[in-house]
Amino acid sequence: MQAEDLNKVLYINLTKKDITVRARPELFSAYLGGAGVGIKLLEEECPPGTDPLGPENPIIFAVGPISGMYPSASKTVAMFKSPLTGNLGESHCGGRSAISIKLAGYGAIVIKGASDIPLYLAIHGDDVHFRDASSIWGMEAYTVGRILREAEPGSGLRSIIRIGRAGEELVRYACVVCETYRHFGRLGLGAVMGSKKLKALVVSADKSAEIPKEKLKTYRAIYDELQKVVVETDAMEKYHDLGTAGKIYDLNKIGGMAYKNLTSAQAPDAVARELSGENMALKYLSRRVSCAHCPVGCIHLASVREMYEPGYYFKTSTLPYDNETIYALGFMLGIAKATDYMRMIDLVDRAGMDALSTGVTLAWATEAYEKRLISEEQTGGLNLAWGDVETYLTAIKRIVTMPNEFYRDLAQGVEHASRVYGGQEFALAFGGNEMPEYHTGIACYINNLAGARHSHLDSAGYDLDQKLLGKEFTLEQVVEQLLKEEEWRQILSSLVVCFFARKVYTPEVIPKALDAIGIEGWTAEKLEALGREIHRAKMNFKFREGFELDTIRIPKRIFEVPTPHGLLKEDELRKALALYKQKLQAGS
Numbered sequence: 001m002q003a004e005d006l007n008k009v010l011y012i013n014l015t016k017k018d019i020t021v022r023a024r025p026e027l028f029s030a031y032l033g034g035a036g037v038g039i040k041l042l043e044e045e046c047p048p049g050t051d052p053l054g055p056e057n058p059i060i061f062a063v064g065p066i067s068g069m070y071p072s073a074s075k076t077v078a079m080f081k082s083p084l085t086g087n088l089g090e091s092h093c094g095g096r097s098a099i100s101i102k103l104a105g106y107g108a109i110v111i112k113g114a115s116d117i118p119l120y121l122a123i124h125g126d127d128v129h130f131r132d133a134s135s136i137w138g139m140e141a142y143t144v145g146r147i148l149r150e151a152e153p154g155s156g157l158r159s160i161i162r163i164g165r166a167g168e169e170l171v172r173y174a175c176v177v178c179e180t181y182r183h184f185g186r187l188g189l190g191a192v193m194g195s196k197k198l199k200a201l202v203v204s205a206d207k208s209a210e211i212p213k214e215k216l217k218t219y220r221a222i223y224d225e226l227q228k229v230v231v232e233t234d235a236m237e238k239y240h241d242l243g244t245a246g247k248i249y250d251l252n253k254i255g256g257m258a259y260k261n262l263t264s265a266q267a268p269d270a271v272a273r274e275l276s277g278e279n280m281a282l283k284y285l286s287r288r289v290s291c292a293h294c295p296v297g298c299i300h301l302a303s304v305r306e307m308y309e310p311g312y313y314f315k316t317s318t319l320p321y322d323n324e325t326i327y328a329l330g331f332m333l334g335i336a337k338a339t340d341y342m343r344m345i346d347l348v349d350r351a352g353m354d355a356l357s358t359g360v361t362l363a364w365a366t367e368a369y370e371k372r373l374i375s376e377e378q379t380g381g382l383n384l385a386w387g388d389v390e391t392y393l394t395a396i397k398r399i400v401t402m403p404n405e406f407y408r409d410l411a412q413g414v415e416h417a418s419r420v421y422g423g424q425e426f427a428l429a430f431g432g433n434e435m436p437e438y439h440t441g442i443a444c445y446i447n448n449l450a451g452a453r454h455s456h457l458d459s460a461g462y463d464l465d466q467k468l469l470g471k472e473f474t475l476e477q478v479v480e481q482l483l484k485e486e487e488w489r490q491i492l493s494s495l496v497v498c499f500f501a502r503k504v505y506t507p508e509v510i511p512k513a514l515d516a517i518g519i520e521g522w523t524a525e526k527l528e529a530l531g532r533e534i535h536r537a538k539m540n541f542k543f544r545e546g547f548e549l550d551t552i553r554i555p556k557r558i559f560e561v562p563t564p565h566g567l568l569k570e571d572e573l574r575k576a577l578a579l580y581k582q583k584l585q586a587g588s
Helices: 003-007 025-031 034-045 097-103 141-151 189-195 213-232 237-241 244-253 269-274 277-283 323-329 338-351 355-370 389-401 405-410 414-421 442-450 461-467 475-495 509-515 524-544 570-587
Strands: 008-013 018-023 059-062 076-081 088-093 108-112 119-124 127-132 157-162 176-178 182-184 198-205 285-289 299-309 313-321
Touching: 003 008, 003 025, 025 034, 034 059, 034 076, 034 088, 034 108, 034 475, 034 524, 059 189, 076 097, 076 189, 088 176, 088 189, 088 524, 097 157, 097 198, 141 157, 141 176, 141 198, 141 338, 176 189, 189 198, 213 509, 237 244, 244 269, 244 277, 244 323, 269 277, 277 285, 277 299, 277 338, 299 338, 313 323, 313 338, 323 338, 323 355, 338 355, 338 389, 355 389, 355 405, 355 414, 389 405, 405 414, 442 461, 442 475, 442 570, 461 475, 475 524, 475 570, 509 524, 524 570
Parallel strands: 008 108, 119 198
Antiparallel strands: 008 018, 059 076, 059 108, 076 088, 088 182, 119 127, 157 176, 157 198, 176 182, 285 299, 299 313
């Protein structure tokens, strides 16, 4: 595969069943790939005011210049208009997606329009096919993967990106499953695919990446240097050993973990031990797997054996677990057994739902039911109660099938449901996106409210909160640090590097790594400037679509429960948001 292949964009029109391939060297040379190219394509392809579930809403998959070239550069960035928030939708996913797209010969894929029948796309390098998906419409995500592996054997690397029932039914926080254990989670990409009648994409690749001959020696040296940092230092060690679940017990111990819809920031010690990464590894860990071209193995898989019928009839399920899903489907719902949490994540994954939004939505509904804002008639006879796994499993199924108005409202997320039934003071959504794991201090909430994706990964505010424990700091210092971090992460997500490898791919290393594969002229200063530009482009898209920092709703609950820094104050958080906006405007 020549360097010019990396500049190609595959444009797919589902309405016309038409494809076009265009070389866009000016785009990739200026914005690298991933998030940078993705936001520019979104600006081009998504008209202002577009209906997120309408045919004009594009789906953009973009990969990076170092995908498949260096360790842990294994992510694909998806860009779209979110049906959950009404503004920027951005989701990242690993697995084999990035390398498959790249070695199929594309730097990005743009999908527009909507099919009149269910279909899936088979992208085998230069051959792109529109396949009838009527026979697999209605199937769970895992089953679809098995069927398409046989139907589309392809050659070389292959990735299967698909939705479950939740996406088909337009649950606003439906996710997209990639391979079996990776997801484009958050913000409703699954619903956008469902609105287009697009069940899946199968991408196979048999090309290979080429390094300029004069750069081979340097490339090998840089590769070995990066590989050594990844596997022989502590930079990524924790992600291999216990995985992200390793932080859960300590986070609960300092009072930074939301429990039962944040009625407390600390679960009972016995619950925290049961749901901890240590307990999960000791009792249930069966194996670790990695995304393509990553040696870390951060994906931790549990095996659970259950009797499904009397007479010793058992089934064994293998499923992924991590800190975020344990938080949302465990702590937030008062679940006290690891096996109950695993039953829930298994169902959520099969339906193709974002686990965080699902858990937070059910947590709000449980408290609203307790406070009699919701009746048993509306729940269809379900008595929502903390820790009641059987009731929660039934509720999840009903969110997908939407048998009445109440479940249709839950399928639109916490922000919408709380406007309908009340209880906004404990409706834990930020800019329309349900709360991530952390209740660590003011930085995590500035991040959740002001971040381009409203994701804890935007600027790692939770991490900054913990670093600042016991230290004096000003609001301006916190805002500056968060903004600087989010701007730099635009470079990582344009390359596209896994954020877990952020200590590996430093401003000093990245220019050398790019130069060694023939992408010359980048310096740390140029990268930092590009990071600011990409971040401003994302925020401008959000503002264009109606997002307002001045009037954003802040749930009162977060001010009522102490963080490790003590109680938050709304006036300080509002002041921090004003500072954030001021710095955005000054730097645009």
